[in-house]
Amino acid sequence: MVIKMKKYELNVYTCINCGKKMHVTEVTDHLPPCSNCGADEYTTCSGFKPKKENKK
Ligand SMILES: [Zn+2]
Secondary structure, X not given: OOOOOOOEOOEXXXXXXXXXXXXXXXXXXXXXXXXXXXXXXXXXXXXXXXXXXXXX
């Protein structure tokens, strides 16, 4: 019997695209898309600053 580890533990994840924070309250192996921008990649790094792609 193989027990597969869940990918995401309880933590606060930050959207790498817009920086929106999402609190994960249940261990899961799949995070839902960002409710703000729809991205599905997150970081747990505190103090993370989202990229700014504003061009003048
Ligand atoms: Zn986002």
